[in-house]
Amino acid sequence: MEEIFPGVFRKGKRIFTENLRPGQKVYGEDLLREGGKEYREWVPYRSKLAAAILKGLKIFPFKKGTTILYLGASTGTTVSHLSDIVGKEGVIYAVEFSERMMRELLDLCEKRPNIIPILADARKPKEYDWVGEVDVVYEDLAQPDQTRILIKNAEMFLKPGGEFLIAIKARSVDVTEDPKKIYRESKDELSERFEVIQLIELEPYEKDHCIILGRFRASP
Amino acid sequence: MLFVTANEIGIFALNREKRIVAYSLFPKDPEEVLRRLKDVKEGRRIKELEDVLTELMNLRVENIVTDIPFKDENFHIEFKKDLKVGAELRRNLRDIAVKVGFAKNHEEFTRFLSKVQILRTREKIRRSVKKDKVAIQAISALDELNDISNRFIERLREWYGLHYPELGKKVKDHEKYSKLVSEKGHRENFEDFKGSMGIDLDEPDIEAVKEHATVTYGIYLLRKRLSDYVEEVMNEVAPNTSYLIGPHLAARLLALAGSLEKLAKMPSSTIQLLGAEKALFRHMKGKGRPPKHGILYHHPSVINSPKDRRGKIARIIASKIAIATKTDFYTGEFRGKEYREDMEKKIKEVLGE
Ligand SMILES: C[S@@+](CC[C@H](N)C(=O)[O-])C[C@H]1O[C@@H](n2cnc3c(N)ncnc32)[C@H](O)[C@@H]1O
Numbered sequence: 001m002e003e004i005f006p007g008v009f010r011k012g013k014r015i016f017t018e019n020l021r022p023g024q025k026v027y028g029e030d031l032l033r034e035g036g037k038e039y040r041e042w043v044p045y046r047s048k049l050a051a052a053i054l055k056g057l058k059i060f061p062f063k064k065g066t067t068i069l070y071l072g073a074s075t076g077t078t079v080s081h082l083s084d085i086v087g088k089e090g091v092i093y094a095v096e097f098s099e100r101m102m103r104e105l106l107d108l109c110e111k112r113p114n115i116i117p118i119l120a121d122a123r124k125p126k127e128y129d130w131v132g133e134v135d136v137v138y139e140d141l142a143q144p145d146q147t148r149i150l151i152k153n154a155e156m157f158l159k160p161g162g163e164f165l166i167a168i169k170a171r172s173v174d175v176t177e178d179p180k181k182i183y184r185e186s187k188d189e190l191s192e193r194f195e196v197i198q199l200i201e202l203e204p205y206e207k208d209h210c211i212i213l214g215r216f217r218a219s220p
Numbered sequence: 221m222l223f224v225t226a227n228e229i230g231i232f233a234l235n236r237e238k239r240i241v242a243y244s245l246f247p248k249d250p251e252e253v254l255r256r257l258k259d260v261k262e263g264r265r266i267k268e269l270e271d272v273l274t275e276l277m278n279l280r281v282e283n284i285v286t287d288i289p290f291k292d293e294n295f296h297i298e299f300k301k302d303l304k305v306g307a308e309l310r311r312n313l314r315d316i317a318v319k320v321g322f323a324k325n326h327e328e329f330t331r332f333l334s335k336v337q338i339l340r341t342r343e344k345i346r347r348s349v350k351k352d353k354v355a356i357q358a359i360s361a362l363d364e365l366n367d368i369s370n371r372f373i374e375r376l377r378e379w380y381g382l383h384y385p386e387l388g389k390k391v392k393d394h395e396k397y398s399k400l401v402s403e404k405g406h407r408e409n410f411e412d413f414k415g416s417m418g419i420d421l422d423e424p425d426i427e428a429v430k431e432h433a434t435v436t437y438g439i440y441l442l443r444k445r446l447s448d449y450v451e452e453v454m455n456e457v458a459p460n461t462s463y464l465i466g467p468h469l470a471a472r473l474l475a476l477a478g479s480l481e482k483l484a485k486m487p488s489s490t491i492q493l494l495g496a497e498k499a500l501f502r503h504m505k506g507k508g509r510p511p512k513h514g515i516l517y518h519h520p521s522v523i524n525s526p527k528d529r530r531g532k533i534a535r536i537i538a539s540k541i542a543i544a545t546k547t548d549f550y551t552g553e554f555r556g557k558e559y560r561e562d563m564e565k566k567i568k569e570v571l572g573e
Pocket residue numbers: 046047048071072073074075076077078079095096097098101120121122123140141142143551553
């Protein structure tokens with residue numbers, strides 16, 4: 001096991017996080033014991049962040065103790081790995097508006113107390129304005145107005161100099177348009193408010209998806 | 221002047237400089253905390269609030285601005301639902317909880333807040349699932365009130381018409397008519413009653429019809445309030461469907477289906493015929509033509525269109541309802557605007573506009 005980022009381990013072609021709840025799987029991933037520790041495989045076909053890591057993500061803004069605002073938590077596949085990484089000292093505020101997804105996410109929260117569930121629409125950050133300042137904003141909503149939602153949330157919650165990651169699903173913006181053009185437009189829109197660090201296309205793990213990594217410049 | 225605010229760890233009083241001057245902490249039990257927050261929100265005095273107020277008395281504080289609705293003769297109190305100072309305190313709760321000794325460290329506080337949020341979220345899901353039943357009762361009550369008010373006003377107009385028939389022609393609005401009769405009673409109390417063709421009535425006769433008018437007017441007021449209430453509940457239960465076809469028609473569909481879940485799982489062809497079951501059975505027994513619409517007949521775009529287009533339009537509306545109810549049931553996200561725009565566009569096409 002080689003630690004390639006804080007809390008992220010590589011063995012051969014696969015990556016892992018150290019299991020916060022040994023013995024328990026979250027979405028059917030493989031468990032691996034080594035050196036007295038248990039690791040969970042982080043499957044790039046299931047989690048876009050894992051795909052981004054394998055495709056050469058330059059900066060990994062998570063470590064023990066990081067506070068994260070996560071928009072579009074779904075049932076918690078990616079959230080569970082971030083929960084492994086930030087550990088008990090960190091927090092993940094997990095926003096999800098679908099009740100059906102939330103029911104499953106709540107079961108995960110019961111087992112991992114560093115996840116704080118929030119049933120709300122990410123378009124209305126006022127509803128969870130009690131969250132306060134966070135180190136990182138992560139967004140994966142698959143919505144046509146996803147970049148606008150990110151900007152709104154980052155302005156409200158992201159600390160100056162904090163990083164954000166956003167997954168862009170080209171087909172949810174425009175089905176007919178060339179994905180590359182949509183990525184570029186999203187990137188341009190984000191560049192107006194943020195310093196964009198990297199754009200990573202997720203092929204072959206996810207078709208027509210990319211992740212954009214950036215940093216928040218405090219508004220003057 | 222001091223600010224008094226409630227949050228997940230207790231009751232706090234802050235001064236203008238946003239410094240905490242007094243506080244009383246809740247027990248570190250998520251269920252207990254939620255119960256107390258509910259209590260203060262509903263105006264009940266809880267121990268922690270008493271603690272803080274006693275301290276403020278000792279400090280000789282007179283004016284309080286607060287996000288907690290409570291009354292106290294010892295202070296001059298201004299209630300503010302969105303108290304900025306309170307919101308700011310909540311944003312820093314992680315640090316404050318540790319500082320005031322509610323939690324040993326951030327880790328312990330996070331664990332606590334996670335439990336609070338889990339309970340809150342479960343409660344929210346539970347409530348939103350059941351509230352469709354409330355909407356169904358309310359719309360049924362509203363429909364009954366419609367019937368009742370019609371019968372009452374018919375009787376009132378006929379009855380009072382014996383005495384002052386001219387008023388009936390002058391005042392067409394039922395609510396206004398019942399209000400006038402209940403206030404004025406004898407026709408002599410109207411300015412231009414002279415020359416009325418009605419019969420004269422004695423005081424006891426007038427009293428009796430006046431009382432009937434008062435009840436009738438009351439029913440109209442009740443109906444209006446209930447109608448607003450249905451709208452409110454429906455916007456919560458099914459915001460997309462309510463925006464698409466109006467909250468009342470949406471509620472009637474809900475009542476016919478039995479629950480939001482059932483409605484969300486119906487194919488649009490079934491939705492199109494909800495409320496036309498009788499006609500459908502008649503048709504299946506070989507009598508009469510197949511129905512083209514059920515309760516959707518009452519949608520303005522159906523009722524106001526030429527007869528030969530109504531079926532097509534009802535089908536367009538039903539298919540959008542099928543989408544809107546699914547969004548309401550499965551995600552709760554609001555997309556009603558785009559649904560309606562799309563529906564209206566399609567209807568226009570059918571009408572050749
Ligand atoms: C592509 S999935 C996210 C998958 C997840 N990030 C993972 O990797 O495990 C998108 C999720 O965002 C949710 N979502 C979409 N729009 C939303 C909004 N406006 N507010 C909150 N959640 C939203 C959806 O219900 C869905 O669960």
